[in-house]
Amino acid sequence: MSFMDLAAERYSVRSFSARPVEQEKIDRILKAAQLAPTAVNFQPQMIYVLKSEGAMAKINHLCHCIYGAPMVFLICSDERKTWKSQTERGYSSGEMDCSIVCTHMMLEAWEQGLGSVWVRLFDVEAVARAFDLPAYIKPICLLPVGYASENCVPYAPWHDVYRPIESFTKEL
């Protein structure tokens, strides 16, 4: 599949079947995470693979956007490893780096016939507490992954309504 076809075809899956995700596919998604560009190639991502009954029960309790997925990637930034700007006070690259990592994972999942949905609607502190994360590990987003349930369609009717390119670009 060409990149453009994949980008156009992908949508957020919000209804998953219980079918488990094969380990080889999980490994390829993690490989895509490894290949993502990050500031100075510092690679500050820390990814928790939530699959066990206990971990899934916890995340389902803390987040209502898991949609029946059999597994979830909890993508975090290790704040000890992020790039810090010397010219812009307080700037740390963690959220941007992890967003690129998550995008790689989401697109690789789709290429392997798996759906996913980027999720930010959760209490970061509650998740950090529940999984006993050290203070320097900052949850950035969740990525529930799995096989879409039968008849799954884009949830949002505006899924493929895009702004015209001219409306968000300006040649200078």
Ligand SMILES: Cc1cc2nc3c(=O)[nH]c(=O)nc-3n(C[C@H](O)[C@H](O)[C@H](O)COP(=O)(O)O)c2cc1C
């Ligand atoms: C930063 C970010 C946060 C998001 N948070 C959520 C969320 O908490 N729950 C959810 O169901 N979808 C969430 N989404 C998915 C978007 O709603 C979705 O990508 C958007 O509506 C476009 O639809 P599409 O992915 O089907 O093309 C999030 C996406 C992004 C990029």
